[in-house]
Amino acid sequence: MSHNAHIPIGPYHPLQEEPEFYKLVVEGENVVDVDVRIGYNHRGIEKISESKSFDQSIFIVERICGICSSSHPIACVQALEDLAGLEVPERALYIRTITQELERLHSHMLWLGLAGHFIGYNTVFMWGWKYREPICDIMETVTGNRQNYAMMKTGGVRRDIEKEHIPYILTRLDEFSRQLDMLKGAILDDPVLHARLKGVGVLTKDAAIDYSALGPTARASGVDIDVRRDHPYAAYDRVKWNVITQSTGDVFAKTVVRILEMEESAGIIRQCLDEMPNGPIDSNPKDIPPGEGIGQVEAPRGECFHYIRSDGTNSPLRHKIRAPTYMNFPTFRETVIGETVSDATIILAAIDPCYCCTERMLIVDSKDKELMGVQELIRLSQEKTAKLKAKMGIK
Amino acid sequence: MCPTIRALERTDDMKIDELIKSIQDKFGSKVLKVYKHNDKRAYVDIYPKDIVEFTKYIFKDMGLRFNIASAVDDFDGLEILYHFADDLTGYVISVRTILKDKFDPHIDTITSVTRSAWWIEREIRELFGIEFDGNSDLRGLLLPDDWPKGVYPLRKNFVVPKRDSRKA
Numbered sequence: 001m002s003h004n005a006h007i008p009i010g011p012y013h014p015l016q017e018e019p020e021f022y023k024l025v026v027e028g029e030n031v032v033d034v035d036v037r038i039g040y041n042h043r044g045i046e047k048i049s050e051s052k053s054f055d056q057s058i059f060i061v062e063r064i065c066g067i068c069s070s071s072h073p074i075a076c077v078q079a080l081e082d083l084a085g086l087e088v089p090e091r092a093l094y095i096r097t098i099t100q101e102l103e104r105l106h107s108h109m110l111w112l113g114l115a116g117h118f119i120g121y122n123t124v125f126m127w128g129w130k131y132r133e134p135i136c137d138i139m140e141t142v143t144g145n146r147q148n149y150a151m152m153k154t155g156g157v158r159r160d161i162e163k164e165h166i167p168y169i170l171t172r173l174d175e176f177s178r179q180l181d182m183l184k185g186a187i188l189d190d191p192v193l194h195a196r197l198k199g200v201g202v203l204t205k206d207a208a209i210d211y212s213a214l215g216p217t218a219r220a221s222g223v224d225i226d227v228r229r230d231h232p233y234a235a236y237d238r239v240k241w242n243v244i245t246q247s248t249g250d251v252f253a254k255t256v257v258r259i260l261e262m263e264e265s266a267g268i269i270r271q272c273l274d275e276m277p278n279g280p281i282d283s284n285p286k287d288i289p290p291g292e293g294i295g296q297v298e299a300p301r302g303e304c305f306h307y308i309r310s311d312g313t314n315s316p317l318r319h320k321i322r323a324p325t326y327m328n329f330p331t332f333r334e335t336v337i338g339e340t341v342s343d344a345t346i347i348l349a350a351i352d353p354c355y356c357c358t359e360r361m362l363i364v365d366s367k368d369k370e371l372m373g374v375q376e377l378i379r380l381s382q383e384k385t386a387k388l389k390a391k392m393g394i395k
Numbered sequence: 396m397c398p399t400i401r402a403l404e405r406t407d408d409m410k411i412d413e414l415i416k417s418i419q420d421k422f423g424s425k426v427l428k429v430y431k432h433n434d435k436r437a438y439v440d441i442y443p444k445d446i447v448e449f450t451k452y453i454f455k456d457m458g459l460r461f462n463i464a465s466a467v468d469d470f471d472g473l474e475i476l477y478h479f480a481d482d483l484t485g486y487v488i489s490v491r492t493i494l495k496d497k498f499d500p501h502i503d504t505i506t507s508v509t510r511s512a513w514w515i516e517r518e519i520r521e522l523f524g525i526e527f528d529g530n531s532d533l534r535g536l537l538l539p540d541d542w543p544k545g546v547y548p549l550r551k552n553f554v555v556p557k558r559d560s561r562k563a
Contacts, residue, residue, distance in 0.1 A: 038537065039535075039538060044548065046549065047553075047555065082432075210510050212462070230482040231435070231485040292432070294478065303462070303480075305478070307463075307465050307476070317469070318465070318467040320463070322462065322463040327463075330511070330513060
């Protein structure tokens with residue numbers, strides 16, 4: 001006879017910025033239901049923004065996420081530029097594109113490392129985080145900071161890229177590309193990973209459209225959307241690059257999308273550095289008139305959406321912020337039901353939420369009072385890979 | 396799930412005016428006001444009771460993506476803006492509806508049309524106190540479980556309590 005066990009996951013992890021709580025209901029090995037609860041670290045940034053000046057809001061939204069600290073400020077300044085009808089100097093648009101793509105590179109690399117860890121590929125974890133370093137170094141050269149770049153301002157950017165820094169940036173980028181090539185081969189040609197990740201946590205195209213899924217989560221399911229191409233901003237319509245899509249919608253497809261996107265990002269940065277025109281980086285706007293504006297940015301996880309209403313004063317009347325994970329999370333319910341507990345970790349990781357959630361998994365069996373922590377769940381996931389390897393005769 | 400039916404064939408060289416016209420032709424006097432902010436953005440004002448019909452047309456028939464809804468506490472009442480993005484042309488159409496009654500605001504849920512509105516309806520109910528009729532799961536999403544009833548933090552009359560450093 002089977003009985004249901006409840007697996008609460010979450011909510012806190014002090015290292016990450018988005019604690020969530022999941023309750024998985026399992027029957028034997030299979031997940032039959034899931035409930036998600038967020039808000040444990042709700043800082044009321046929308047409310048805070050209403051009490052700050054427009055210039056301060058940009059720095060407040062930068063604190064929303066440590067990874068997307070370029071996407072939120074760009075979305076915010078674009079909303080203000082849309083509201084006021086401001087022009088942005090060409091050079092500033094290129095610099096925005098460069099910071100955006102650097103952010104995508106380091107975010108995807110971070111994801112790759114963690115995803116590797118969850119399925120027992122700790123070498124991928126070590127590689128991924130090591131190879132992310134050149135990107136953080138470039139970010140420091142371009143913006144002055146490894147994280148929280150403080151680069152954006154309404155009508156332009158705050159810091160120019162110096163000519164003498166470009167050779168260094170290109171050298172480090174080449175170093176990254178070589179390592180990415182190696183990593184790409186190692187991951188995409190690995191028969192165990194094919195066996196382990198294909199067909200796991202499938203999000204169908206129809207479901208992706210219905211949930212309005214975004215970014216790599218949608219693109220892996222064959223939904224061909226990318227804000228950078230569809231709602232062009234910064235300098236994305238001035239450089240050549242491709243939108244990566246896959247059709248299967250499983251964890252493997254999401255991995256492929258992210259790895260191939262990194263190659264595109266590196267290409268975009270090279271083109272921008274090459275083609276960037278000289279000139280001012282800021283149009284120095286004075287006032288924000290009454291009105292409303294929308295800013296959209298393709299963050300590493302998908303579209304980041306800001307809506308700002310101004311009543312003519314110095315601070316927003318309303319500042320709505322929608323991060324991509326907000327739309328991608330509900331798809332977890334669609335993808336995890338019917339799968340086994342050992343796959344729950346990697347399916348959740350595949351939508352690339354902020355990781356706190358997966359770090360704090362806890363199993364409580366209602367009958368036996370048995371407790372199982374996150375380490376146990378990751379161990380289950382790693383064991384499944386090991387079994388698969390043994391079955392395939394790979395050491 | 397039923398497959399998406401596209402009544403309006405969109406093309407990537409379509410002008411935003413054609414999208415607006417298609418909405419006006421379909422709904423006639425139910426469209427109260429159309430405001431074109433620029434070549435990429437347009438706002439369409441409607442009555443709250445028509446929201447499901449509009450969403451059905453814009454999301455299912457026209458095939459636009461649901462960005463998000465955002466409520467605004469304004470002098471006239473509680474406003475809800477439903478933002479829809481057209482990924483083919485790069486337009487964003489925002490459907491605006493104003494709930495005059497701030498004490499007991501009600502609107503129909505659009506989760507019957509798209510599941511993507513599930514979380515945002517929970518959030519708006521919690522932060523603005525707007526009820527979404529027909530949404531069966533409107534549990535709290537962001538605020539703590541012991542948050543006082545009837546206190547809506549994103550309303551303008553909610554004042555963030557000042558922290559007194561001397562008492563700390």
